[in-house]
Amino acid sequence: MNIGEAASATGVSAKMIRYYEEIGLIRPPHRTGSNYRVYGADEVHVLRFIRRSRTLGFSIEETGALLALWQDKTRASGEVREIAAGHISALETKIAELQSMVGTLKHLVHCCHGDDRPDCPILDDLAGSSTKTKGH
Amino acid sequence: MNIGEAASATGVSAKMIRYYEEIGLIRPPHRTGSNYRVYGADEVHVLRFIRRSRTLGFSIEETGALLALWQDKTRASGEVREIAAGHISALETKIAELQSMVGTLKHLVHCCHGDDRPDCPILDDLAGSSTKTKGH
DNA sequence: GATAGACCTTCCCATGATGGGAAGGTCAAG
DNA sequence: CTTGACCTTCCCATCATGGGAAGGTCTATC
Known part of the structure; x- marks a missing residue:
């Protein structure tokens, strides 16, 4: 082959x-x-x-x-399991990071009217505006 | 500065x-x-x-x-929102992939006794063994 | 003033896992 | 014997980041 x-x-x-x-x-x-x-x-x-x-x-x-x-x-199967368990926690850490991003973004998207007008809470957030977007 | x-x-x-x-x-x-x-x-x-x-x-x-x-x-704030929404779905796709990995791995880790004995369902899975690890 | 050390500059290289593509050799079918 | 589909090695690109070398500059202390 x-x-x-x-x-x-x-x-x-x-x-x-x-x-x-x-x-x-x-x-x-x-x-x-x-x-x-x-x-x-x-x-x-x-x-x-x-x-x-x-x-x-x-x-x-x-x-x-x-x-x-x-x-x-x-x-020893314990060694295998240890590698797998370590990998699981690395994955879970990563997932938590991504979920935190998604949480923030969903909130911002929800607050943005998303039309032709320029004002935009998403950009305000990125620009470090301290304007509070009210918790939903 | x-x-x-x-x-x-x-x-x-x-x-x-x-x-x-x-x-x-x-x-x-x-x-x-x-x-x-x-x-x-x-x-x-x-x-x-x-x-x-x-x-x-x-x-x-x-x-x-x-x-x-x-x-x-x-x-137009709509353009900003579109970028953010696209990013959210990319993140969600990624999260789903990682969660699927975690799901499989947790099941395998659960099935592995993880001691000094060599037999290990995790390796069996990787090796493509068709041995069914019973659904929990 | 001189010297030390903490900065600055550019340039090159490395990561991790993968793909693209060029230049040239080989094999099998027609 | 040609054609096309493979194989080989080699180099380059990705994405965002860091490491480090070689050399120039600024500042504080002696």
Whole structure:
């Protein structure tokens, strides 16, 4: 299987497969006589693992750690859970930040009449106006 | 006021002030004879606007548009509201993605005993195991 | 005045994960 | 044997931010 086939078999682009190889996340595969990369079932499995991990928002670094644990048959599942739990709290922190932005913005949008007139509480807020937009 | 003072007056780093100038988000300020940038009250106001906009998660591009509207006394507040509303939906899309990740991860973490034993439903999921982790 | 240190300037490089594209080699079908 | 679809490596771009080097300037203290 060449890189294009591996890409469509895994949903990881050829570009990214080469990149993962370059940064050492995956091992360099065998090459044909004409220098084409050759992938087998094992590599495909690894790439699918990586893809799933990325889909769940793990960084490449975390993905590498998870991959190592996956391949370590003597691992402690506690280590895996710790990585996942850390990731959950990072995600929750991020979500809280975004929700705080949304909360503020919704309030401002609600207060803005949004027509042809120029006066706009959204801009007033950005400009640091201390004008109180009444709590809804 | 030199760039360092402007930075502490606005919470925007000197690095970023220079960057905003470079990309055309702000106008090049006057310079002293020794080529130091000089900022006044207007520039500080603009920088605070930018900072607030970035705090609310607007991109630099959106921030530029908002800044232009702010300075356009004949603006229609509807345009501002449209930018803000678009940003809210982008944020909500992002939040939903992250929440979906958290949901999956919490379920997996809940199913993992997280001790010294190697078997781990988190890794099983990443590896694409079709083993059903029973819905809670 | 000289010197020290805290600033300023420009320039280059790095991040993280991904894509675009050029220049050149290879393979398979017609 | 040509054509088109692949492969290879290499460089560049994204977005917003920071680090740091090399060199110039200002200010306070001796």
